[in-house]
Amino acid sequence: MRLSLKTKVAVFITLIIVAISIISTFLFTTAHSRSKEKGRVVRGTALSYALSNAAEEGLIYENLDLLKKASYIIKAPDVTVAQVYSNIWEALDSYPLDKLKEPPHPAAVAHFKNSSEPLYVKSRDGYDFYSPVFFRASEDAAPAIIGFGRIILSSADIDKEIKEIIAMNIMASAVITLFAIIAINMLIGRLVIKPVLSLHRAAAQFKDGIMPDILPQLHIDEIGELSLEFNRMSHAIKDRSDKLIESEKRIKSLFDRVEHAIFGLDKDGNIIEVNDKFKELFGSAKTFCSLMMSAKKGNECLLRFVKGKVVHAEENLMGKHGEELTALLSIYPEFDDKGNIDGFDGYLIDITEKKRMEERLIRAQKMEAVGTLAGGMAHDFNNLLTAILGYAEIILSMTKEGDPFHKPATIIHDAAKRGADFGKKILLISRKEKMEIKSIDINDIVKNSLELLQRSMPKNIEVIANLKEGIPHTKADASQLQQVIINLAVNARDAMPDGGKLLIETSSVGLENGAASNMRMDKGSFIKLSVSDTGTGIDRLTQRKIFDPFFTTKEVGKGTGLGLYIVHSIISNHGGYINLYSEPLKGTQFNIYLPVTKDTDTEEEPGDTQDIRGSGMLLVIDDEADVRELCRDMLEPLGYTVLLAESGHAGINIFRQMQDKISLVIMDMIMPKMGGAEVFQALKTIKADVKVLLCSGYSQNGFAGIDKLLKRGAIASIQKPFSRHAIASAIKKALSE
Structure with missing residues (x-):
């Protein structure tokens, strides 16, 4: 049976008041009994002492009528027994006489073996008092015990008085208790129960989501303060609830707007919660393992994250349109109180585009490596073609159609030109060939x-x-x-x-x-x-x-x-x-x-045919013997004096000796031991206004550093393989500057 708060409080208060009444009655009667008992002990001790004093003379003179002088004692209504014993506990006199043979209490016999202090023993019928009888032979002599006096006082009158007091106390307590119960219950019902019930009703409304009416503060006390605090609390909770709802909305909005695909799984790998990014990537997928490119049954694809304690991994997943996505996956297992897997939380970052960019970067690095190799090969290839193409051109200039060597020279010349075009393609791969944009x-x-x-x-x-x-x-x-x-x-x-x-x-x-x-x-x-x-x-x-x-x-x-x-x-x-x-x-x-470009190019009109003949001393510095000889064979018929140097050091020595006669230096950029840049600097040190025409198997945009030397004072550059007209035109233009 369910009891109301009012009934519970009434029962509780009644029990407390009844308990208080019982305890107070018990304490009062106990205190009264102890007071009576204390008085009886004082009286009995005094009577036993008086009896000992009265029996002292009789014991000294062996007068056995020992109680004669203590008649006032034995006539007391509460004295039931008066006895005198010798020092060996032999009964000498007694009142009433039939009690003469009654032995002393064992406790008394044991007590006086070691002590001379009076003693009382409480028994069922009363109080038994013992007091020693002393004899002093002289004033200076120590007292000696020559006997004992015994008085037994009855406790019947005390017990009767205590019972009467208990009965009166119980009646008074019952009346007072009944009045207190009624008064206190009425007072508590008005001051406590009613406000508390009002608070209870308000709390019930608040639990159901209804903002309760403001409770009136009836009394300036704890209950009134509680009502006021309840009002403050309800408004504070309402404000916090509104803020929490707003915060949840913001978190939900952030959850859906974040660029990471966030998901929640149950212990079997079923998808139970996802954000918008996850839906965008994977649609309405039901299980997480179904998204994995590698087939897994059940939640086996997730267990390896737990077994291996791996929470981050790169995985290939299937998008909602069947496309393959690469994602950085993070999964965190959730455990219950027993340590069993209860589910999974995680997120993934779509790095598909990043992986593609990485692959492109790796491809670009491979291309750069191949380009570097191809560029070096093309440089050496162009050196070989320079001699082949150049000497084929010289033979063609020395023959005419129908001559025995004209056709072979034409074939060699055309094949060399195709080889030169192929070399340009190789330089194109290595990005060392200047494009005709x-x-x-x-x-x-x-x-x-x-x-x-x-x-x-x-x-x-x-x-x-x-x-x-x-x-x-x-x-x-x-x-x-x-x-x-x-x-x-x-x-x-x-x-x-x-x-x-x-x-x-x-x-x-x-x-x-x-x-x-x-x-x-x-x-x-x-x-x-x-x-x-x-x-x-x-x-x-x-x-x-x-x-x-x-x-x-x-x-x-x-x-x-x-x-x-x-x-x-x-x-x-x-x-x-x-x-x-x-x-x-x-x-x-x-x-x-x-x-797209908005510029348009116009075709340049070709210039008049240029006279390629000239004069002056030229210094050719090149480590390729065939190229050096070709330059001399091409240029000397045009009127030039050609000096040859097989290395950078040799070229510097020749230039130092004949700097005033040398009009132009034609210098290869790639040479062993001492490269073109070092040779150029040495020549500039010897003669600041030296004219240098750079020559290389690379184009001007190559990695041979041609652009840098052009900025530092080189006149121009020409790319191998070159024709006689091309090199002669470049020389004539350089000498004219």
């Missing part, structure tokens, strides 16, 4: 390329051009862009052995185009060149390596792995960007983005 129409480049492609495309491949008219111009090297189109078309051809369609498109796009979003923002709009095929397609793994140098999927002898590498290098050198989209068995599309 001018404003071009990409549609014209595509049309010229199609004319070349028509002869190399099988009849089962349909070539389609979809060129947008009025497309803006771009700054580019026309021959290099043509090389890009041809390389992509050849790759498309090889991907369609059974025939298909090759589509080449041009258009103009802006920064809103997603594929070009990683280019510099100052580029403005772009020209888009797309080359698509319906061939075998490229899988994801191959796509990651497709622009790497020497990477090829073709059979040995059918591909060098440099085609797409060269394409990537050319587009990067032009400040553009290339990407691809491909699916196996569906085809491939390469998209190229080149920045």
Whole structure:
């Protein structure tokens, strides 16, 4: 049965008052009994002492009527027994006489063996008092015990008096208790119960979300202060609740707006809570393990994070459209009180684009390494071609068509020129070749390329051009862009052995185009060149390596792995960007983005044919003997005196001796022991206004430091391999300055 607060308080107060009444009655009667007992002890001790004094003379003179002098004692109503014992506890006299043989209390016998102090023993019938009888032979002699006096006082009158007091006390306590119960319950009901019940009702309303009415402060006491504090508390809680709701809204908003994909899982790996970013990446996925690219059953994909205590890992996940995403995954297991897994919390960061940028960086580093190697090879190759091309040109100048050596010399000359073009392509890969940049129409480049492609495309491949008219111009090297189109078309051809369609498109796009979003923002709009095929397609793994140098999927002898590498290098050198989209068995599309230019170039009118003859002493410093001899054989017939030096040190020594006669120094940039920069500085030290024509297998933009020397005073530079007309023109121009 459920009791009300008022009933509980009434019962509690009643019990307290009754307990207080019982305790007070007990304490009072106990105190009264002790007071009576103390009086009885004092009286009994005094009577036993008086009896001992009265029996002293009889014991001394052996008068056995010992109680004669103590008649006033034995006549007392509360004295039930009076006895006199010898010092060996032999009864000598007694009142009443029939009590003569009653032995003393054992406690008394034991007490007086070691003490002479009076003693009383409380028994069931009364109080038993003993007092020793002393005899002093002289005033100086020590008293000796010659007997004992015994008085037994009855306790019946005390017990009767105590019972009467208890009865009266109980009656009074009952009346007072009843009155106190009624009065205190009424007072507490008014001052405590009623306000508390009011607070209870207000708290019940507050629990149900209803703001309670302000409770009146009826009394300036603790209950009144409690009511006031309750009002303050309810308003404070309401304010905090409102703030908490607002804070939860902000946290929920932040939870949904944060760029990290946050999720919560149960112990089986089922997704129970996600933010908007997670939905954006993975849609309405039900289980986390279903997102993992590697197939896992149940929550096995999560258990390894717990077993290995790994909370951070890079994982490949499947996006909501089936695309592969790379994410940095962090998972934290939640444990219950028993240490069992209760669920998982975590977040992931989409680093797909970052990984792609890292792959591009690695590819760029590979390209740089290959470019460095290719540049060195091209330099040496150009040195060889210089001699071949130069001497073929000399033979051609010494013969005419029909002569026996004219045709071989022509073949050698043409082959050397093709080799020189090939060397330029190698330098292009290494970014050491200066491009012939001018404003071009990409549609014209595509049309010229199609004319070349028509002869190399099988009849089962349909070539389609979809060129947008009025497309803006771009700054580019026309021959290099043509090389890009041809390389992509050849790759498309090889991907369609059974025939298909090759589509080449041009258009103009802006920064809103997603594929070009990683280019510099100052580029403005772009020209888009797309080359698509319906061939075998490229899988994801191959796509990651497709622009790497020497990477090829073709059979040995059918591909060098440099085609797409060269394409990537050319587009990067032009400040553009290339990407691809491909699916196996569906085809491939390469998209190229080149920045638009508003400038237009005008063709320069060719100048008159220049007289290349001249005079003066020339010093040729080159470590290649064939190049040195070629320069002398080319230039001496034109009127020059040519001195040769096989090294930097030899050249410096010759120049120091003949500095006043030497008109121009032709110096190679790459030489062993002492390079071109050191030789140039030494020559400038010997003669500040020395004229130096730089010569190298690299272009002016190469890594041979040509630009730096031109800024420090070199007259000009010429690239190997060179023709007699080219070097003679450069010398004549240098001498005229």
